[in-house]
Amino acid sequence: MPLGRAIHSLEITLGKGGQLARAMGVVAKLIAKEGKSASLKLPYGEVRLIFKNFSTTVGQVGNVGVNQKSLDRDGSKHWLGKRPVVRGVVMNPVDHPHGGGEGSAPIGRKKPITPWVYPALGRRSRKRNKYSDNLILHCRSK
Known part of the structure; x- marks a missing residue:
């Protein structure tokens, strides 16, 4: 897979299925590949290592303009299942x-x-000594 490629639905644990970058319009970018791991820039600014043999989906998740949709009148949110x-x-x-x-x-x-x-x-709310801390190269801005 070439560098700079947009991917989504990334696996963190082998065989568990997609866990990262799954929301509508979200995309992660492949920055670098070295050895058995690859560096990814996640949508919220974190740079993280994942193993190359984990499965991902190429491209971007659909329904990008979901946030631009105008809710016309009172009750529109309620029709979508959002309670007050x-x-x-x-x-x-x-x-x-x-x-x-x-x-x-x-x-x-x-x-x-x-x-x-x-x-x-x-x-x-993140644990101080989480096992995946050594896989995070640059955490998101505070």
Whole structure:
């Protein structure tokens, strides 16, 4: 496969099937090949090594303009199966950690959290010593 080729649906584990770059309009690029491995630039900016014998699909995933589609009127999102999302701030304290207070009260805690009291919005969730750290050559910008 020539360098600079656009590919998608990359395997990370042999025989497991495509795991990377599977969304609509997404593409990864082949940067370099050396020995048994190849370097890829993933859509979110990460440069990563994968083994050459893993399967991929050549080309780009279809339906590129899905994000440009205009949802004309109220209910269009609902027709697509997207349910309404209620903010935690407008709930009661029994329903969400952000709930309660008089009027439009702010979040009563120092940092935003999920309904199950895990930190939300900005906390890094990747494990510190993950086994695949040595395969990532350049992590995405922070």
